[in-house]
Amino acid sequence: MCTLAHVFEAAGLATIVLSSIRPVAEKMRPPRALHCEFPLGRPLGKPLDSAFQHDVLKRAFALLDRSEGPVLEDHPEVIQSAGVEALSCPLPPRHDPALPASVDEAQALRPAYDRAVAAAGRTSVGRVIGPDLVPDALAAMARIAEGTAWNEAGLTADPIQVVLDIRSYYEELAVELADGPPGPWAAERWFFDETEAGKTVLAARRAMKAAEAPFPLWFYMAPATRS
Amino acid sequence: MNDNDTAMRAHAATNPMPEFDDPAFVKPRPLSEATVAIVTSAALHTAGDTGWGPNADPQFKVLDSADRSLQLAHFSPNFDRAGYAADMNVVYPIDRLNELAADGTIGAVARHHYSFAGNQDETVSGIRLDTGPRAAKLMIEDGVDIVLLTPV
Numbered sequence: 083m084c085t086l087a088h089v090f091e092a093a094g095l096a097t098i099v100l101s102s103i104r105p106v107a108e109k110m111r112p113p114r115a116l117h118c119e120f121p122l123g124r125p126l127g128k129p130l131d132s133a134f135q136h137d138v139l140k141r142a143f144a145l146l147d148r149s150e151g152p153v154l155e156d157h158p159e160v161i162q163s164a165g166v167e168a169l170s171c172p173l174p175p176r177h178d179p180a181l182p183a184s185v186d187e188a189q190a191l192r193p194a195y196d197r198a199v200a201a202a203g204r205t206s207v208g209r210v211i212g213p214d215l216v217p218d219a220l221a222a223m224a225r226i227a228e229g230t231a232w233n234e235a236g237l238t239a240d241p242i243q244v245v246l247d248i249r250s251y252y253e254e255l256a257v258e259l260a261d262g263p264p265g266p267w268a269a270e271r272w273f274f275d276e277t278e279a280g281k282t283v284l285a286a287r288r289a290m291k292a293a294e295a296p297f298p299l300w301f302y303m304a305p306a307t308r309s
Numbered sequence: 310m311n312d313n314d315t316a317m318r319a320h321a322a323t324n325p326m327p328e329f330d331d332p333a334f335v336k337p338r339p340l341s342e343a344t345v346a347i348v349t350s351a352a353l354h355t356a357g358d359t360g361w362g363p364n365a366d367p368q369f370k371v372l373d374s375a376d377r378s379l380q381l382a383h384f385s386p387n388f389d390r391a392g393y394a395a396d397m398n399v400v401y402p403i404d405r406l407n408e409l410a411a412d413g414t415i416g417a418v419a420r421h422h423y424s425f426a427g428n429q430d431e432t433v434s435g436i437r438l439d440t441g442p443r444a445a446k447l448m449i450e451d452g453v454d455i456v457l458l459t460p461v
Contacts, residue, residue, distance in 0.1 A: 083350055083460040085433045086425065086441050088329045090348070090456050093445035096337035099458045105322035112458075113334050122314050123388030125459040126405075129396035135405050142457065143340055143415075151334045163389070164312040198394075206381040206394070209360055242363070246386065253391045267313065269391030305313045305387050306320075 084110035098142045100125045101154070111152040114145040119156070121163040121266030128161070130263040161266065168271035169264055171256045173278075182224040184278040185217045188248075191255055198258035206250040210239035216251045219244050220279055227285035232295050241290070242302045245283050249273055252280070274308060284308060317387050325431045338416075343454035345409075346419035348444065350427035351393070351400045351461035352383040361426040367435025369444050372422040374403065383461055384428050400459060419453045427461050 084106060087097040091113050101107040101117040102125060118138060120127040128134040138157060145153050174190035176183065195213055199205045207213050215238065222236040222244075237244055253269040260269075274280035283303060290300035337343055352361050354370045360382035361368060372379065379401065381393050392399045406418045423444045429436060448456065 083348075083427075083458045085327060085429075085437055086348060086350075086444075087456075087458055088332050089437055089441035090445045090448070091333040091335055093442060093449060094335060095445060095448060095453060095456050096335040096343075097456045097458060100460065102460045103318050103321045105318075106324075106326065109326050110329070111332065113332060121389045121392070122317055123390060123461055124392040124399045125461065126399045126402050129392045129399040132398075132405065132408075135398055135402055136408070139402060139405055139409065139457075143455075146337060146340060146455065149336070152332070163314045169391075202394070204356060204378045204380065204397075206390070208356075208380065209382055240363075242384070242386075246384070249386075250381075250390065250394070254394045257391055257395045263395050264391040266392070267389050269394070270313075270389065302384070302386055307313045307316050 084112040087112035113151045116142045119160040163266035166265040169268040184220040184282040187278045194255040198254045210243040223286040245303045342416040344417045346453040347422040349459040352426040353379040353424040365430040370424045
C-alpha cells in the first residue's frame, strides 16, 4: 500500500493510506498515513459499525489539510485481537457415524451456509472449490491426517487454497448464525478450535509437516501461530 | 492465546522495503469537490472472475462502484476474514463513501475502484513499475483526485 501511495502520488493523485503495520509506514513514509492499530484484515476497524468507520474516514481525510508531508498520525483507538474468545456458534449433532466427523458436520451445516449467502448476497467460497465440494475436500483432508500423501488424497487443488474455501464456508455461516458482528479472529478461533473441519485441517497440516511435504503447502494451510 | 496479529506485525517489520527518494506530495482540490477512489490490497474481485496467482502476482482488478458481489481472494491465512464476511465496508468502505458523497463531505465517489493482492515480493517492482502506474493512469482518466488505500 505504501508503495502504491508513492506511485499514485507521483502520477498526480493525492493519497491516504490506512496503515496497519506502523514500522512499515515509518520506513516507507507514504505521503499521508493514518495508522490504525486494528486487527489485520479490518482496516476500517469494526464491521457493522458505520459510526466508527466514518470516524476513521474523517480522521483520514483530515490529513489532506496538511500542506506538506509525509504525514503519519495514529487513530486514537487500539483494537486488540489477543484474548478475544471464539465465536459462540452452535454445531450440529452427529448425523451419520459412517462418515468422517468433519464431512458429516459440513453437510449438516450446508443450509446455514446457504442462508448466509442469501443474506450477504455474496460469498468468497469458490476460489478453487465451490460449496458442493467442501465435504469431499474434508474427506481428503481426513485421509491426509490418517497418513495418505497429500497429493494422493483426492484434493482437486493445492491444499492452501482448498483450506481457504473450507474456512470461508465455515466463517461465512458462522457470521450468519452468531449474534452480532464477529470479534476479531473470533470466527478463526471457532473454526480451528471447535469445529471438526478445523481440527481435521490442523491434523492434515501436522501430517504433511511430518511427512516432509513442501513447506509452503502445509505451513499456509493455517495462520502462522497455529500448530 | 494465539495472537497472530502481533506475530505478523513483528515479521512484516523485518521485511526489506523499497525507499523512495524525493517523494511527491500532491495538494488536491477541496475534499467537497474531489472524486475519491478506493484501492485495496485485499485481492477483491467480481464473483466469477479469476483471482490472482499464488506468487506475488502484481495484476490488479477494476471494481465497478455498484458491485457488491466481491469475493475476497487474498492468499494469506494470516488475517481476520470474518470481518469482511460480515461487512465488506470494514475492508472496502464503498457504502461509507457513498454516504459522504450524499451529504456533501466529498465531491463524488469514483465510478471504478481498484484491487491488488497484498502478497508481493520484496522488490515490489511489478506494481511499482508496471501495474501501479497503469492503475494511476486509469484513475486520472476517470477524474479521480484522491485515493484511499486500504491494506490487507
